[in-house]
Amino acid sequence: MKYENITEGRFLDRPNRFIAHVEIGGQIETVHVKNTGRCKELLVPGAQVFLEKSGNPARKTAYDLVCVNKSGRLINMDSQIPNKAALEWVKAGHLFTEEVQVTPEKTYGNSRFDLYACSDRRKAFIEVKGVTLEADNVARFPDAPTARGVKHVEELIRCMEDGYEAYLLLVIQMKGVTRFEPNWDTHREFGETLQKAQKAGVHILAYDCLVEPDRMEIQDPVPVRLERD
Known part of the structure; x- marks a missing residue:
């Protein structure tokens, strides 16, 4: 399984199970989290994350959070x-x-x-x-x-x-x-x-x-x- 248009970011916080705030290129973006689980051990402030940019300009969120770096180990957290x-x-x-x-x-x-x-x-x-x-x-x-x-x-x-x-x-x-x-x-x-x-x-x-x-x-x-x- 491959993703397109992957972007690196820095995780900031997760207001609810559907969205997160991520710093991308110096800008704070609200992104979609493709996993409704708790994932508290993964989504810690400052964690390096990887996001797929959506090709749909009508979406409320431009990015999907799909992968996180946990202490040097890449973990895909896309539930789909x-x-x-x-x-x-x-x-x-x-x-x-x-x-x-x-x-x-x-x-x-x-x-x-x-x-x-x-x-x-x-x-x-x-x-x-x-x-x-x-x-x-x-x-x-x-x-x-x-x-x-x-x-x-x-x-x-x-x-x-x-x-x-x-x-x-x-x-x-x-x-x-x-x-x-x-x-x-x-x-x-x-x-x-x-x-x-x-x-x-x-x-x-x-x-x-x-x-x-x-x-x-x-x-x-x-x-x-x-x-x-």
Whole structure:
């Protein structure tokens, strides 16, 4: 996934979850934040950030904040890019050995999953979660309680019971992490649901990403640790 018209800036503050104030070229701009999560460990005053300039002159905000430098590590924080990167990645043959037809936003029963992959050999639902939270080189999800995330994992279990393959793909939007684990302190139920899903046969996969100011690409597998200390 590539961005166009990337500009560097300095983060100042975030009045609400949708916008931030960023200094760009000596001017203070109100920009759109493409992640409604808390991201408090990323968006700290003075942080180097990267923004994509919009080509739409009618927009209220001219820039989208998409990437941040956290202590020398670039972290993509665009909540829309993991699904797009996962679609490219699966289509390119990185998840399955055979060629598959991939459909985004596939409805099944009362559920809608991010991706559906099918071939003569398989029918698989894939739910994608972007991960931006990191501490001591460990990636964790979620950064806030997520009833929606629990529901998605439970629905993957139901897909398994109905004879489909089911995957939870955790797209870690950075390099250099040693493992992924649930954020037990923030949402214990999500971690317990992951454990339940793994026992039911849901494939829980984590991959890191090559992140540059103007692009993000899914790259290498990361160990998943679901045991709680």
